[in-house]
Amino acid sequence: MIKHHPHAELLQAHAQGELPLSMSMAVAAHCALCQECQNQIAKLTEQAAKLAFVSSSDDPVQHNASNEIDVVDNDPWQQMLSNIMALPESTMSEPYIESSVTVSHRNIRYQIPRVFRQHIALPWQQIGKVSRMRFDIDEKNTRASLLYIEALGEIPQHTHKGFELTLLLSGEFSDSTGNYVVGDFIILDGNTQHSPTTQTGCLCYTVLDAPLYFTKGISKLLNPIGELIY
Numbered sequence: 001m002i003k004h005h006p007h008a009e010l011l012q013a014h015a016q017g018e019l020p021l022s023m024s025m026a027v028a029a030h031c032a033l034c035q036e037c038q039n040q041i042a043k044l045t046e047q048a049a050k051l052a053f054v055s056s057s058d059d060p061v062q063h064n065a066s067n068e069i070d071v072v073d074n075d076p077w078q079q080m081l082s083n084i085m086a087l088p089e090s091t092m093s094e095p096y097i098e099s100s101v102t103v104s105h106r107n108i109r110y111q112i113p114r115v116f117r118q119h120i121a122l123p124w125q126q127i128g129k130v131s132r133m134r135f136d137i138d139e140k141n142t143r144a145s146l147l148y149i150e151a152l153g154e155i156p157q158h159t160h161k162g163f164e165l166t167l168l169l170s171g172e173f174s175d176s177t178g179n180y181v182v183g184d185f186i187i188l189d190g191n192t193q194h195s196p197t198t199q200t201g202c203l204c205y206t207v208l209d210a211p212l213y214f215t216k217g218i219s220k221l222l223n224p225i226g227e228l229i230y
Contacts, residue, residue: 002034002183011037015044021137022144022207025115026167026185029205032100032113033169033183103203105131105148110170110203112146120146129153143230147204149173149196155212156219157195161226162210164188171202 006014006027013019014027031038100111103120112120119135126132129150137144141162146169149155166186173180175194180186188194193215211226 002036002181002185003178004180004184004186005034005037006030006185011040012044015041016048020139020142022135022139022142023165025119025144026165026205026207028115029113029169030167030183030185032115103133103146105133105203106150112169112203112205116146116205119144124148130155142207142209144205144207147206149198149202149204151199151201152197153201154195154197156214157193157216158212158214158219159193160188160190160208160210161213162189162208164212165207166196167205169203169205171198171200173198173202173204 010019010023010027014024019027027037027041031041101114101117101120102109103112103116104110105124119137120133122133122136124131124133130153131148131150133146133148135144135146147166164187166180166184166188168180168182168184168186170182172182173196175196177186177188177192177194190213195216208230211223211230213226214220214222
């Protein structure tokens, strides 16, 4: 059962279209896996849409004595809304109830949320038991990737110069902060040191805005070139 979810402010920002692409994909993918957050996003999106219609300074609507909304004749907004509402239910889209897409690695095919469909064309890069597929996004220092860790693999102990978001898409992993299952949405910063390990293997979506800072063993030798490898 999913225990880790985006916080309320993040869901609100997503519903209002205020998040950068990397984070928006993370929230959308989590909602595809989490009915609870999917329901919250639907409510927040509906509220944002109503507010946009009602609060616009040139909104062609009027309130009558019973506080109901009267629409000005020949209002193009109302006509568009009427056309949408007239569509059969089967043709109206549900943004988080979509078929998944597949991504392959080491002859294994993984089902992942459809929101990633335009970003899974690049090759995998591998170091030991860890593989990464970088996403092609244009967000300055932010890096978004699919991260695969083989069974009995781990990421060396590290902390963060910025933030690290991890959304578990398949398998399991654990670290000093807990045990994680598919759908868990975890954001960490420089206040945490951890070393994620997996017994059976896992596939994650990750977003970082700064290099990892390794804190133990020989992996500390990677810190001087952290800007090149994160």
